[in-house]
Amino acid sequence: MASVSFQHMTKLYEPDIKAVDDLNLEIEDGEFVVLVGPSGCGKTTTLRCVAGLEELTAGVVKIGGRVVNRMRPKDRNVAMVFESYALYPHMTVYDNLAFSLESMKVQKREVKRRVQEAARVVELEPLLKRKPKHLSRGQQQRVALARAIVREPAVFLMDEPLSNIDAQLRGQTRSEILRLQQLLGITTIYVTHDQVEAMTMGERIAVISNGVLQQVGTPSELYNDPLNVFVAAFMGTPGMNFASAKVRDGNVEVSGRTFRLTGRERHAAAQGADREVLIGFRPEDLQLDGEGHSGEIRISARIEAVEYLGREELLRGRAIGERIVALVPSGTNVRVGDDVHFAVPPEKLHLFDPDTKQSLAASA
Secondary structure, three states: OOOEEEEEEEEEEEOOEEEEEEEEEEEOOOOEEEEEOOOOOOHHHHHHHHHOOOOOOEEEEEEOOEEOOOOOHHHOOEEEEOOOOOOOOOOOHHHHHHHHHHHOOOOHHHHHHHHHHHHHHOOOHHHOOOOHHHOOHHHHHHHHHHHHHOOOOOEEEEEOOOOOOOHHHHHHHHHHHHHHHHHHOOEEEEEEOOHHHHHHHOOEEEEEEOOEEEEEEOHHHHHHOOOEHHHHHHOOOOOOEEEEEEEEOOEEEEOOEEEEOOHHHHHHHOOOOOEEEEEEEOHHHOEEOOOOOOOOEEEEEEEEEEEEOOOEEEEEEEEOOEEEEEEEEOOOOOOOOOEEEEEEOHHHOEEEOOOOOEEHHHHO
16 A cells, blocks of 8 residues: 655646646545546546656656655556456456466465455455356456455555446445445555546545646535635536626625625625625525525526436526526426526525636635
8 A cells, every 4th residue: 555646747738739737736545536627628637647647747646655756667566457348258256357467477376365365355256257248247347346356455546447338336335435444455546537436436536627736625625615716617417507796895796786795705895896706505505495494695587498316307598698597496396497486595696706706705
């Protein structure tokens, strides 16, 4: 087991194309950290730099306190689980698990011990004599995990390992990966573009956009206190709603009406002169009028779509010059074309600078 440290790490593919731009991130020994962001943001490149599959342009990567920039991949003591499981189709499960150890000249008795232990951990013992074509997608994924486990690495690197399995199995497998990581206590860096995976799996999450680290924190920190508009919009399903507003003396003006802010947002709004801002509010914080209380911000909207989700409904509409989404309990009887009123508690508002897109509360 080992910590992983990125110090001003930069990776260029062309002189003007930065896949990763000045990354600084500390991952503690035994921690499960998720790198999340849209496709092409640099998260897989970051993982490949740790594995030694990409050469750094600048900066330092440390594993267990040792600089590994010039260390060969096989000497870094990491194990990578790819999006493609890359199992050998002509080999049994046992042979797939044993292959890397045999290539490393590990003694046969030790190979057998490690393979059997890994198979026990991921519950593959009855399947060791099967070949990959006789396994389900979920079972193949567990073979890929076991193949990483047998190496007894200091660090697990996982690159979108669940993208090739269906949604129902994905949820089950997320729990299985977390159980294994907690059981083994191995430092894990997990890459995904799926914010649900990130929120449900990571002890901490590092959000990346265009090669730049945007924010690092626990799932609740990122969701409740986003540092900028990108993090606020990306973390959450559906993402945060935004609208233009004005602030004055700790109050916010929306659609010509003024409302009193509270907490950190009021302190942020009270700094400096009157100004234009972006206000953000989560879909679940929009309450159909009649459910709110006095002092809450009122928003009128025309509904353009209703999406039934079982216990909840998504109401999509247009309000205060923007498209907004509300997540409300089912049974509202709201229909497409209806004019409705929403209430937003002031303490649920987030304020952002419209130019820098940074949170005003974070910089206050």
